[in-house]
Amino acid sequence: MHPSAAVRTLVLAAGMVLAAACASPRQRLQESLDSAASWAATAEMAAAGYAGNSAPRPILRTLVRTTREALAREQETTAAAGEATDRRVGAAAQAIASALADVDDLAAAVEGRDRGRAAAVAERLRARADALRALAQAGR
Amino acid sequence: VKKVLQIALGIVTSVGGFLEVGSISTAAQAGAVFRFRLLWAVALSSILIMFLLEMSGRLAAVSRHTLAGAVRERFGIHFQVVPLAAEVLVDMLVLGAEIGGVCIALQLLTGVGYRWWALPVALAVWLLLWKGSFGVIENGVALLGLVTVCFVVGAWRVRPPLREAAAGLLPGLPADRSAQYGFLAVSIVGATLSPYLLNFYASGAVEDKWNRTYLGVNRVTAVLGMAFGGVISAGVLALSAVILNPRGVQVDDYGR
Numbered sequence: 595m596h597p598s599a600a601v602r603t604l605v606l607a608a609g610m611v612l613a614a615a616c617a618s619p620r621q622r623l624q625e626s627l628d629s630a631a632s633w634a635a636t637a638e639m640a641a642a643g644y645a646g647n648s649a650p651r652p653i654l655r656t657l658v659r660t661t662r663e664a665l666a667r668e669q670e671t672t673a674a675a676g677e678a679t680d681r682r683v684g685a686a687a688q689a690i691a692s693a694l695a696d697v698d699d700l701a702a703a704v705e706g707r708d709r710g711r712a713a714a715v716a717e718r719l720r721a722r723a724d725a726l727r728a729l730a731q732a733g734r
Numbered sequence: 735v736k737k738v739l740q741i742a743l744g745i746v747t748s749v750g751g752f753l754e755v756g757s758i759s760t761a762a763q764a765g766a767v768f769r770f771r772l773l774w775a776v777a778l779s780s781i782l783i784m785f786l787l788e789m790s791g792r793l794a795a796v797s798r799h800t801l802a803g804a805v806r807e808r809f810g811i812h813f814q815v816v817p818l819a820a821e822v823l824v825d826m827l828v829l830g831a832e833i834g835g836v837c838i839a840l841q842l843l844t845g846v847g848y849r850w851w852a853l854p855v856a857l858a859v860w861l862l863l864w865k866g867s868f869g870v871i872e873n874g875v876a877l878l879g880l881v882t883v884c885f886v887v888g889a890w891r892v893r894p895p896l897r898e899a900a901a902g903l904l905p906g907l908p909a910d911r912s913a914q915y916g917f918l919a920v921s922i923v924g925a926t927l928s929p930y931l932l933n934f935y936a937s938g939a940v941e942d943k944w945n946r947t948y949l950g951v952n953r954v955t956a957v958l959g960m961a962f963g964g965v966i967s968a969g970v971l972a973l974s975a976v977i978l979n980p981r982g983v984q985v986d987d988y989g990r
Contacts, residue, residue: 635982652844
């Protein structure tokens with residue numbers, strides 16, 4: 595292969611990789627909604643497991659911490675997207691904030707060994723996950 | 735009797751080697767996103783690994799060489815260095831993923847962050863390799879892999895829809911997310927066809943001094959062991975399809 599042809603191929607390949615790596619704000623919002631819905635559903639499953647006495651506390655503690663970090667990350671991504679990008683941003687931010695509050699409530703329920711409270715949180719988290727999934731579906 | 739025992743042990747250890755963290759995570763991802771539609775990829779990769787394993791065992795029994803040893807002897811080190819380097823790279827990635835999996839499990843058990851476990855776990859692996867015999871590694875550690883049978887028990891208990899599962903044995907493109915579907919299909923096959931498994935199996939055959947009289951043992955072990963492993967992998971996929979998919983939980987993070 596001629597050197598200039600090789601350089602052209604390399605530049606083209608690098609450009610394609612760069613284009614694939616740089617998602618648009620709307621794509622990022624979509625991915626963020628999918629991820630937030632999934633994390634809310636994960637927390638709901640864990641809360642229901644704890645309420646049903648089938649998930650031990652160390653696992654819940656770890657999961658609550660991971661979920662909180664993930665939801666906070668998605669909250670930032672959603673806020674960065676801005677209302678101008680997509681009409682769903684406001685509703686998404688609200689749903690993620692509510693899910694974060696529920697996860698904090700779950701943490702308190704786990705520390706207080708309150709399985710009844712965990713069951714109530716599971717119900718709320720299910721609603722949050724459904725709402726976030728509906729928002730994600732609306733963008734497809 | 736000795737050969738029957740060897741077959742039983744071979745099947746058990748093959749399962750331990752078959753179902754590592756890559757197979758578990760790709761099957762779980764596939765079930766969570768596409769329900770049973772990627773079951774065919776699990777079946778196909780199980781059949782492929784059966785053939786590959788049987789061939790590497792046969793080579794070891796007849797020539798008394800491992801796969802890597804035979805390639806080096808036949809083609810020379812200059813030829814072998816390329817596939818060997820590629821395999822070392824893949825094995826390093828698998829080892830990293832395995833250590834990561836152990837760290838996450840320890841984090842779940844203890845609550846101590848998984849990053850803190852990386853060095854102690856790597857040290858334990860190093861000690862095992864340094865002090866343990868091949869038999870300990872082959873049989874002892876692989877026997878621990880039997881814990882994965884819990885996936886089959888779990889899948890049985892959640893009663894997956896058999897008609898839908900059977901339909902998943904036939905390949906077909908989904909209406910949406912076809913790129914992710916293709917990527918996951920390749921990932922399932924790639925995670926199952928691990929080169930280390932072939933070398934590990936052939937090394938075991940050489941260590942156990944297999945000869946031509948073991949060709950039948952080799953065939954039965956490869957076919958039953960990989961079929962058993964494939965069933966467990968399908969169990970992971972089925973559990974994920976029945977439990978995680980309806981709730982919209984994606985398996986795209988170590989923490990999950």
